[in-house]
Amino acid sequence: MNFDPQRRASSLEMKKAVSSVVAAVECFQTVHHPRIRGRGAARQDRFIAAIEALVCNLAGLSLDPRSRPLAVPRSNKAMWPSNGFVSPIYGQHFRDALEFMEAPELGLIEPVGKGFSYQGNAWKLSTVRPTTALYNLLPREPTTWDAFRRIPAEHVLLRRKRKVAGAQRGELDDYADTDYSAGLRHEVERINAWLADAAFWLLPDGSSHGLATSGQPCDPTRRSLRRIFANGRWDQGGRLYGGFWMTMPREDRFKRLRIASKQSPHGEPVANVDFRQFNLRAAYGLTNQPVPSGDLYDVRGDGAFRDGFKVLMNAMFYVPSRLTRLPAEAQVAFPSGTKARDAVAEVERFHAPIAHLFGTEVGFRLTAIESTILVTALAILFNKGITALPLHDAVLVAESEAALAADAMEEASEFFSPEFGARPSIEFYRASTDT
Numbered sequence: 001m002n003f004d005p006q007r008r009a010s011s012l013e014m015k016k017a018v019s020s021v022v023a024a025v026e027c028f029q030t031v032h033h034p035r036i037r038g039r040g041a042a043r044q045d046r047f048i049a050a051i052e053a054l055v056c057n058l059a060g061l062s063l064d065p066r067s068r069p070l071a072v073p074r075s076n077k078a079m080w081p082s083n084g085f086v087s088p089i090y091g092q093h094f095r096d097a098l099e100f101m102e103a104p105e106l107g108l109i110e111p112v113g114k115g116f117s118y119q120g121n122a123w124k125l126s127t128v129r130p131t132t133a134l135y136n137l138l139p140r141e142p143t144t145w146d147a148f149r150r151i152p153a154e155h156v157l158l159r160r161k162r163k164v165a166g167a168q169r170g171e172l173d174d175y176a177d178t179d180y181s182a183g184l185r186h187e188v189e190r191i192n193a194w195l196a197d198a199a200f201w202l203l204p205d206g207s208s209h210g211l212a213t214s215g216q217p218c219d220p221t222r223r224s225l226r227r228i229f230a231n232g233r234w235d236q237g238g239r240l241y242g243g244f245w246m247t248m249p250r251e252d253r254f255k256r257l258r259i260a261s262k263q264s265p266h267g268e269p270v271a272n273v274d275f276r277q278f279n280l281r282a283a284y285g286l287t288n289q290p291v292p293s294g295d296l297y298d299v300r301g302d303g304a305f306r307d308g309f310k311v312l313m314n315a316m317f318y319v320p321s322r323l324t325r326l327p328a329e330a331q332v333a334f335p336s337g338t339k340a341r342d343a344v345a346e347v348e349r350f351h352a353p354i355a356h357l358f359g360t361e362v363g364f365r366l367t368a369i370e371s372t373i374l375v376t377a378l379a380i381l382f383n384k385g386i387t388a389l390p391l392h393d394a395v396l397v398a399e400s401e402a403a404l405a406a407d408a409m410e411e412a413s414e415f416f417s418p419e420f421g422a423r424p425s426i427e428f429y430r431a432s433t434d435t
Helices: 012-032 041-063 092-102 179-197 250-256 278-286 306-318 328-333 340-350 352-357 362-383 399-414
Strands: 007-009 070-072 109-113 116-118 122-124 126-130 148-150 157-159 200-202 226-229 237-241 257-259 270-274 394-398 425-427
Touching: 007 012, 007 041, 012 041, 012 092, 041 070, 041 092, 041 126, 092 109, 157 179, 179 226, 179 362, 226 362, 237 362, 250 257, 250 270, 257 270, 257 394, 270 399, 278 306, 278 352, 278 362, 306 328, 306 340, 306 362, 340 352, 362 394, 362 399, 394 399, 399 425
Parallel strands: 157 226
Antiparallel strands: 007 148, 070 126, 109 126, 116 122, 200 257, 226 237, 270 394, 270 425
């Protein structure tokens, strides 16, 4: 399981457990590693916070149905990154907390695997487990997510540099703040304030604690979001990330997620409200062209290989030149032997009015438009007292408020272009009898 630097104790029992561990660590330090100079108040607070985060993450291992160890960062790059985007939990005080808790004389943590890194972007974090000594200090009752809370993230507005060849993503950009970026940050902070007080929750999972698509346990305390832009620009990318509902399997959202509404304060199943075929519609709007009727991914008019064309078109928006190879997902959707140049040519003929946008990386601009519409719609909904949980290209709302959410998204899209011309679609889930 991944270490969460923002996790802290919430329940009285977990707070008592943290206090017991802090006392044990400080006693060990006094006896075995006395300091000639004190840490100072600020560093001592960070040292105690590091212990609290470690204890809460180790206690949270019991919520993992796969019984995995905890992966913890130790490297200099993680503790002192060059770009300044680091959690205050990290630093020498974090390493000290780990070292003391692992010391045989104290024996609260046992190492499982040693991390490594080398050139070529291959890396692995060190892993640890709690010992019986630590378990003896934790609450006797089974741990639940109610035992924890998450403190606000230090940075909610991030911008990545252009990705270099071979890298999975661009490095974080240590940008100079301006009135514009401050305004963007305020929008995210306002969304996070709304979500912190909103009434929504998860129903228990009868078979397990539930895993996200990342393979990590679904942590319902993860309510705060961050917005990430791309290519060193504020007009590219900009999607929201971080909410626990974003990485849940699609079906689990409908089965387990409940949102309180004015009609049903006790909670309702959710509806998914989104713009279908957004990139294509936005591309037509960007060029002031009317959006064609019908399915914009149905290149051949009979539904043949629609999924392959969908993957292909979206890829064509994000590359800097004409595609010469089919994306992997498209390869399996097209017949064996399909050549990229032929499929690309079909798309260009079908969408001739916007064909000049393919192969220009305009997709990053379209994503910025999409995310701006979403942020605007969230403000409209929250100001009306409607809880909405954003996905990358949609919102989740209580079923009874789905039409109002569609109104808000349509209103927000008109700020972008009156040519957008699409009523958001609403998806309900009816395959389950869960209440």
